[in-house]
Amino acid sequence: MATVSDWDPTPISRQIAAVLREKIKSGEYGPEARLPSEKDLVQEYGVARETARRVFRFLREEGLVVTLPGRGTFVPPKDGV
């Protein structure tokens, strides 16, 4: 199971992305679910907002999530809705 550790040389943003990736793939968020906001990640992991943004950027590039300005970041539905 992916975890976040200060002693892991892996960039924190990658570590957090790994955690969310697992939650998404395990179905913990389900389709169309909204993920934590950038602010949530900032508070939960004690990172900068930049770092939180990078996390979502990674997941977006994998097609795992979709970010909607002014709304949040979501797990997209299977096909086109």
Added chain:
Amino acid sequence: MATVSDWDPTPISRQIAAVLREKIKSGEYGPEARLPSEKDLVQEYGVARETARRVFRFLREEGLVVTLPGRGTFVPPKDGV
């Protein structure tokens, strides 16, 4: 054909504006026709009034429509009436 999708990263207000823009340009509303009210858009698309107002603001900026307080938003006539 322009459509509105929750999963399109394009702002909803822009998406709805695109739909109305097509209807106007295709002549579906004809000159001097009244477009749906802000309230209509709110109900039809399930958006906030803020969003509906933004839609018309975009179309006004393009000169495609004219908004009259207390009356509605209209497709302007060809020449000055």
Added chain:
DNA sequence: TTTCATTTGTCCGTATGTATT
């Protein structure tokens, strides 16, 4: 004239992501 419904105008606050410095 008065009343009422409809419609747009304006302001408030909150939340979220974007972009720049």
Added chain:
DNA sequence: AAATACATACGGACAAATGAA
């Protein structure tokens, strides 16, 4: 990394304009 401004979106409240009953 932090601050700032900006764009988008939702919800509520009240005002003003219009037109019909």
